[in-house]
Amino acid sequence: MVKVVIIGAGMMGTATAFPLADNGHSIHLVGTHLDGEIIRSCKKRHYHPKLKRALPQGVHPYFIEEISDAIDGAEVIVSGVNSLGVHWIAKTIGPYMRAGQIIIAVTKGLEVDPRGNLAILPDIITSELPASVSALVKMAAIGGPCIAGELAGKRQTCVVFGSRDKATAESLAALFRTDYYHVFTTSDLVGLEYCAALKNAYAMAVGMAYGMLELSGGVDEAGANGHNLAAAVFAQSCLEIHRILKTITASQSFALGLPGAGDLFVTTNGGRTSRLGNLLGAGHNITEARQIMIGDTLEAVEIIRSIDTALPNIEKNNQVKRDDLPLMQAMIDVIVHGKPAAIPFEKFSAYS
Amino acid sequence: MVKVVIIGAGMMGTATAFPLADNGHSIHLVGTHLDGEIIRSCKKRHYHPKLKRALPQGVHPYFIEEISDAIDGAEVIVSGVNSLGVHWIAKTIGPYMRAGQIIIAVTKGLEVDPRGNLAILPDIITSELPASVSALVKMAAIGGPCIAGELAGKRQTCVVFGSRDKATAESLAALFRTDYYHVFTTSDLVGLEYCAALKNAYAMAVGMAYGMLELSGGVDEAGANGHNLAAAVFAQSCLEIHRILKTITASQSFALGLPGAGDLFVTTNGGRTSRLGNLLGAGHNITEARQIMIGDTLEAVEIIRSIDTALPNIEKNNQVKRDDLPLMQAMIDVIVHGKPAAIPFEKFSAYS
Numbered sequence: 001m002v003k004v005v006i007i008g009a010g011m012m013g014t015a016t017a018f019p020l021a022d023n024g025h026s027i028h029l030v031g032t033h034l035d036g037e038i039i040r041s042c043k044k045r046h047y048h049p050k051l052k053r054a055l056p057q058g059v060h061p062y063f064i065e066e067i068s069d070a071i072d073g074a075e076v077i078v079s080g081v082n083s084l085g086v087h088w089i090a091k092t093i094g095p096y097m098r099a100g101q102i103i104i105a106v107t108k109g110l111e112v113d114p115r116g117n118l119a120i121l122p123d124i125i126t127s128e129l130p131a132s133v134s135a136l137v138k139m140a141a142i143g144g145p146c147i148a149g150e151l152a153g154k155r156q157t158c159v160v161f162g163s164r165d166k167a168t169a170e171s172l173a174a175l176f177r178t179d180y181y182h183v184f185t186t187s188d189l190v191g192l193e194y195c196a197a198l199k200n201a202y203a204m205a206v207g208m209a210y211g212m213l214e215l216s217g218g219v220d221e222a223g224a225n226g227h228n229l230a231a232a233v234f235a236q237s238c239l240e241i242h243r244i245l246k247t248i249t250a251s252q253s254f255a256l257g258l259p260g261a262g263d264l265f266v267t268t269n270g271g272r273t274s275r276l277g278n279l280l281g282a283g284h285n286i287t288e289a290r291q292i293m294i295g296d297t298l299e300a301v302e303i304i305r306s307i308d309t310a311l312p313n314i315e316k317n318n319q320v321k322r323d324d325l326p327l328m329q330a331m332i333d334v335i336v337h338g339k340p341a342a343i344p345f346e347k348f349s350a351y352s
Numbered sequence: 353m354v355k356v357v358i359i360g361a362g363m364m365g366t367a368t369a370f371p372l373a374d375n376g377h378s379i380h381l382v383g384t385h386l387d388g389e390i391i392r393s394c395k396k397r398h399y400h401p402k403l404k405r406a407l408p409q410g411v412h413p414y415f416i417e418e419i420s421d422a423i424d425g426a427e428v429i430v431s432g433v434n435s436l437g438v439h440w441i442a443k444t445i446g447p448y449m450r451a452g453q454i455i456i457a458v459t460k461g462l463e464v465d466p467r468g469n470l471a472i473l474p475d476i477i478t479s480e481l482p483a484s485v486s487a488l489v490k491m492a493a494i495g496g497p498c499i500a501g502e503l504a505g506k507r508q509t510c511v512v513f514g515s516r517d518k519a520t521a522e523s524l525a526a527l528f529r530t531d532y533y534h535v536f537t538t539s540d541l542v543g544l545e546y547c548a549a550l551k552n553a554y555a556m557a558v559g560m561a562y563g564m565l566e567l568s569g570g571v572d573e574a575g576a577n578g579h580n581l582a583a584a585v586f587a588q589s590c591l592e593i594h595r596i597l598k599t600i601t602a603s604q605s606f607a608l609g610l611p612g613a614g615d616l617f618v619t620t621n622g623g624r625t626s627r628l629g630n631l632l633g634a635g636h637n638i639t640e641a642r643q644i645m646i647g648d649t650l651e652a653v654e655i656i657r658s659i660d661t662a663l664p665n666i667e668k669n670n671q672v673k674r675d676d677l678p679l680m681q682a683m684i685d686v687i688v689h690g691k692p693a694a695i696p697f698e699k700f701s702a703y704s
Contacts, residue, residue, distance in 0.1 A: 153576025224505025235614025262587030
């Protein structure tokens with residue numbers, strides 16, 4: 001039995017408690033300052049109101065003010081905050097971290113570092129930890145297609161755990177693996193995190209395609225839907241993810257496999273990223289769409305902004321050109337420049 | 353204006369008439385002996401009962417008995433029959449073919465040739481044409497994500513036209529291209545046709561994943577669906593398609609792009625292949641599923657049988673091993689050996 005602390009009681013962080021609990025581990029679930037209502041419900045009724053499920057046996061809920069009790073003696077810390085919370089979580093857990101602990105992040109995103117390069121969130125966390133321990137704490141992250149509500153429902157799920165130290169990924173996998181949570185491992189943490197972030201951006205593009213159908217009057221009298229367009233955008237997305245991955249020499253199986261095509265597939269099946277795309281495709285500009293979705297964290301927006309900011313450096317290194325990413329550029333036009341949504345068919349990939 | 357004859361008045365064959373008509377071509381639509389009812393409706397009301405749409409202006413319907421009038425002087429012949437009809441169509445149009453004509457096939461499938469190797473359907477058609485013209489007729493085919501009803505509804509659609517002679521693919525593209533039908537071209541006809549066939553097989557696997565959800569009681573009280581599993585199967589499908597394509601040295605962009613991931617994505621959105629997978633996933637064996645779907649052409653079944661038959665030769669050439677295709681093997685077990693559906697998670701691709 002291992003003591004695991006989950007920081008962030010949102011849906012994905014909490015969902016990881018289900019396989020952990022089934023494996024008999026001791027789980028301390030710490031809400032952030034935004035999760036007060038959730039933790040109150042968890043303490044009072046042992047019920048998670050967003051997941052709409054009872055917490056598993058063996059999960060102990062804590063308010064953020066109780067973090068020092070919760071985190072004491074933990075071997076593994078799950079970072080369950082969203083991409084906007086990574087700096088906060090590093091500063092919050094920093095004082096409690098000690099050598100040999102492992103942090104595994106469910107957070108998905110990419111930030112731009114001070115030199116204008118893309119940085120993965122686990123590295124951001126590491127950089128914010130106290131210097132005395134930052135090199136002694138092992139970082140890992142989870143990629144692959146996983147809707148939190150399905151994991152909590154113990155639906156069959158395949159994910160990839162990444163850590164630069166493969167043994168760390170393997171040891172984590174052994175803690176989490178159940179007959180419904182199938183964990184593969186990789187040492188390519190960077191490639192995994194690029195996929196996890198990029199799939200949000202491109203899922204927005206697929207959502208835009210479906211939104212455009214609405215704009216043109218919706219499903220017609222003979223039942224014609226917009227799947228052809230969505231599929232074309234999906235395919236272009238896979239190609240562009242692969243091109244971006246090549247700049248970091250990630251395994252090509254990532255774009256085709258669970259971290260790329262798999263995670264993109266699941267993310268197009270609803271959720272806030274799809275909804276944002278729908279609104280943009282249906283003719284709203286980004287300001288209007290943000291207003292309609294006020295209160296929602298829009299990871300796709302942050303990721304597209306980060307890519308736009310980092311592209312000059314990426315181009316300088318001759319890795320990939322902006323013109324090689326026409327769909328990404330179309331999203332940058334929408335998100336950064338406030339333009340109406342449009343699909344650049346004429347720039348889509350040619351086949352030899 | 354070019355004279356185009358479409359043989360086979362099913363949904364996909366007929367749908368190609370819409371962009372052709374918008375480009376002002378003269379289109380003769382010839383029903384097979386199975387399409388009598390459709391052609392009667394087309395002649396009487398200029399209405400296609402399966403597409404649930406009026407035929408475009410410039411489309412002239414013909415019964416199969418009228419083929420000699422219909423085909424006279426055609427520059428392009430669209431093969432709109434299904435995979436079971438390729439031998440028939442070659443024999444039927446053979447007497448009318450002359451040098452310089454182009455046949456473009458919408459048909460998707462793979463057959464096993466007498467030596468036990470996989471053969472693409474355009475090559476089957478060529479082999480069945482009279483020897484006097486077979487080398488003088490140019491063959492092409494259409495791949496990429498295209499639901500017929502959406503094309504007929506003039507929804508935005510991206511496809512790939514393939515011909516070993518790239519100029520043939522380009523000249524066809526020029527006839528078909530409209531502002532809603534975006535045609536890319538490739539000289540890799542074999543790769544394109546492999547994708548078109550394989551995506552049917554793997555779409556059945558994704559359908560199986562969704563069917564398994566039904567078997568386990570459907571969406572639960574907290575709303576947990578089966579998208580995680582479907583996405584994992586989708587990702588494994590992309591990886592296996594890529595592995596099979598490597599045996600014929602197809603461009604890697606095919607598995608990621610419109611012919612692979614794109615076409616697989618659209619095919620998982622309903623249709624008879626998904627339905628077959630759903631039935632198998634929900635616990636029916638192949639005999640029961642066939643009985644429930646009596647009258648439907650089940651291309652996936654034929655393709656999976658073909659792969660199973662050809663695999664010994666493929667393995668002999670050291671191209672790919674059966675063990676590299678665990679999902680395909682699981683489908684072979686269901687379709688060929690009558691076993692219950694199962695997902696071989698433990699054999700899914702590892703990441704380095």
